Amino acid sequence: MPSRIYPVSTINSYIHDVVTRDELLADVWIEGEITKIYVPRSGHIYFTLCEGNASIDAVMWKAAAARQRFVPGQGESVVIHGQADYYQVQGRLQIQADVFEHLGQGLLSLEFERLHQRLEAEGLFEENRKRPLPAFPRRIGVVTSSTGAVWHDIQTVARRRYPLVELVLIPSAVQGNRAPEEIAAAIHQAEELGDLDALIVGRGGGSPEDLAPFNSEIVARAVFSSRVPVVSAVGHETDVSICDMVADVRAATPSAAAELLLPDAAVLVDHLHHRRRQLMSTLNTTLGDHDSAIEGLERRILLQSPAHQIARHRVALELLANRAKASTAATLERGRLRISSEAAMLDALSPNRVLKRGFVIVQEAETGHAVRSTKSLPPGGGVIARFHDGRASGTLNRVDEANQENEAGTIDYDR
Structure with missing residues (x-):
């Protein structure tokens, strides 16, 4: 059994x-x-x-x-x-x-x-989760071999393009059996530094076996979980790795990664000069506008000042005074001419003018009324004869009336 x-x-x-x-x-x-x-x-x-x-x-x-x-x-x-x-x-x-x-x-x-x-x-390859690179990075970490050409190439690009940046090497094996764990550990170590603006993960070209660590799951997940934006630069331009697909940005080569991250200092200087010229032009235009505005305000203040107002009113008063003087003089002249004209008219109509021509005015002695007709004087009445240079008075003796229209009557009187 x-x-x-x-x-x-x-x-x-x-x-x-x-x-x-x-x-x-x-x-x-x-x-x-x-x-x-x-x-x-x-x-x-x-x-x-x-x-x-x-x-x-x-x-x-x-x-x-x-x-x-x-x-x-x-x-x-x-x-x-x-x-x-x-x-x-x-x-x-x-x-x-x-x-x-x-x-x-x-x-x-x-x-x-x-x-x-x-x-x-x-979802590790989703584009909407990938982050933009900093415009002006101050400190960049580099995960690569400390003995390979990659670290030297990145330093060369940094000195040429943007010497202000600080590069921090986090050394790691980039091929072999230990490489995936070391690369992932270096990425986590870079995060612990706390003050990196970006991270380059990469190596130079090689065979598929040499690049295999960058196609490992542990490296892909380390890149995905990184709080620092990652630029993957693995191999040559034709090599595409899992690390490239997970990273925020893929660069064709490590040198290209440095150029993607670092602005060109020469271009920045030219841009600053251009901006300076623009600012100076804007400043000059603005100052010119302000000067014009200030001059306008000064003119307005001057026109509204008491001294200017007094001077303006003084000129106006002098003008009015001159007009008044001229008007008064013209009025007086017109009055003088009118008086002279009227005086000439009165003189022409004056009885003395008539008397000078040999005529006499006869007045009743009692009333002083002018005698206009011989019929109004009874004989024996008192009369006054007025000449241009005096008068004579007397008693009326006789009155002769005119026989025809063109004859004048006559009177005879005793003085």
């Missing part, structure tokens, strides 16, 4: 534990031909991978299937990545796949594609 008999469930559970704990089966690449494939409405992909007489069942869940660039058809040769699992209910081994790739790609390429799909699905 056997020493111990196990139930099926115990054996299946044991096999499950052995399979899922095995390091090789937990991260495995398998190549083969798709002999069966089924895609139900759920979005999962069920398929069988064969090679010769050997076959293994596999499944790709919906989330992983959505990330694939293609879904193979029956009869296609592919490479898949996944982990082994043991389905205890049916006692069946299957592979839980997460990557489909065409047969013929190298292992580094397959690992790159697998990690790219996963990180992209998590």
Whole structure:
């Protein structure tokens, strides 16, 4: 009799534990031909991978299937990545796949594609999370080898373009098995410095194996979590790494990274000179406008000052006085001329003028009334005869009336 008999469930559970704990089966690449494939409405992909007489069942869940660039058809040769699992209910081994790739790609390429799909699905490559670079950085960290040409090249660019910047080297291995952990640790160390404005992570060109550390998940997540903006500069312009895709900015080379981060001092000086000329022009224009405004205010103040008002009124008064004098003189002259004219008229009408021509005015002695007709003087009445140079009085003796219209009457009187 056997020493111990196990139930099926115990054996299946044991096999499950052995399979899922095995390091090789937990991260495995398998190549083969798709002999069966089924895609139900759920979005999962069920398929069988064969090679010769050997076959293994596999499944790709919906989330992983959505990330694939293609879904193979029956009869296609592919490479898949996944982990082994043991389905205890049916006692069946299957592979839980997460990557489909065409047969013929190298292992580094397959690992790159697998990690790219996963990180992209998590949003590590999203453009809207990437930060702008500082315009005038004061302190820049550089994660690279202390013995390589990268550190020297970046220093050379900094001295030429922007000597004011301080460069801080955080040394790290950039190739080999230790490189991914050292690069990630250097990025975290740069954050702890606390006063960096930006960080350059990079190395010079090399083979895909040399650049592999920058395609590692640990480096990608360190770059993603960095609080300092990161510029990735890995290899040459044609080399594109996972680090490049996660970083805030990708530079073609380490020297190009320094040029992206550092302003050109010569351009800045020219810009400052230009701005100075603009400011001086604006200042001169403004001062000129203010001088004109001040002159205008001074004129207004002068025009409104008491002294100016008094002088203006004095001129106005002198003008009015001159006008009054001229008007008075003209009025007096007109009055004098009018009086002279009227005096001449009166003189022309004066009785003395008539008397000088030999005429006499006869007045009644009692009343002084002028005698206009001989009929108004009775004989014996008193009369006064007025001449131009005196008068004579007497008694009326006789009155002769005129016989014709052109004859004058005569009187005779005693003085």
